[in-house]
Amino acid sequence: DGGITQSPKYLFRKEGQNVTLSCEQNLNHDAMYWYRQDPGQGLRLIYYSQIVNDFQKGDIAEGYSVSREKKESFPLTVTSAQKNPTAFYLCASSRPGGAGYEQYFGPGTRLTVT
Amino acid sequence: RKEVEQDPGPFNVPEGATVAFNCTYSNSASQSFFWYRQDCRKEPKLLMSVYSSGNEDGRFTAQLNRASQYISLLIRDSKLSDSATYLCVVNMKEGYQKVTFGIGTKLQVIP
Numbered sequence: 001d002g003g004i005t006q007s008p009k010y011l012f013r014k015e016g017q018n019v020t021l022s023c024e025q026n027l028n029h030d031a032m033y034w035y036r037q038d039p040g041q042g043l044r045l046i047y048y049s050q051i052v053n054d055f056q057k058g059d060i061a062e063g064y065s066v067s068r069e070k071k072e073s074f075p076l077t078v079t080s081a082q083k084n085p086t087a088f089y090l091c092a093s094s095r096p097g098g099a100g101y102e103q104y105f106g107p108g109t110r111l112t113v114t
Numbered sequence: 115r116k117e118v119e120q121d122p123g124p125f126n127v128p129e130g131a132t133v134a135f136n137c138t139y140s141n142s143a144s145q146s147f148f149w150y151r152q153d154c155r156k157e158p159k160l161l162m163s164v165y166s167s168g169n170e171d172g173r174f175t176a177q178l179n180r181a182s183q184y185i186s187l188l189i190r191d192s193k194l195s196d197s198a199t200y201l202c203v204v205n206m207k208e209g210y211q212k213v214t215f216g217i218g219t220k221l222q223v224i225p
């Protein structure tokens with residue numbers, strides 16, 4: 001089955017530690033995205049990548065970093081510089097080109113930093 | 115003004131009722147529109163695309179009004195399983211596929 005996987009589902013970290021969230025897709029999509037969702041708020045874009053070895057900052061990139069070395073993989077690192085890292089993180093992918101394609105989401109990682 | 119606005123609700127409706135949600139968008143250059151469903155603590159899942167001509171999928175009907183810049187979702191004969199948050203999504207080509215999500219409208223169908 002084609003889809004997007006994110007791991008782990010739940011992640012707990014101490015303040016001051018960097019943590020990397022995994023996102024893998026086998027949909028053969030070129031474009032991949034990371035979002036953050038907080039209670040009572042919509043999804044906010046952290047980073048996106050339209051093609052391998054290229055990525056761009058979204059609306060709330062501060063304190064995060066990404067890499068895109070393979071088409072299937074788009075890991076997100078939450079660094080200690082991120083002031084409020086506790087949130088629900090969602091990875092998505094879509095076909096490239098134009099604005100007509102829907103996004104497919106992974107199951108998300110719920111990160112808690114104490 | 116927010117790029118995409120939705121009434122967060124909650125909308126509490128009895129089983130069997132018809133319920134409608136609207137979503138307004140601010141950028142007239144927006145190109146494509148979707149409704150997603152998100153269950154509690156789960157990822158959003160595509161419910162349906164929204165076309166200018168309107169589209170229907172079973173009990174669900176989506177409409178787009180470009181002149182007034184809103185999209186709508188109508189759910190007929192509500193089921194308990196329809197209880198979820200419904201996200202309005204607007205896409206635009208802005209160098210990349212810029213995707214803007216509404217905050218979502220929470221629907222609770224009551225027995």
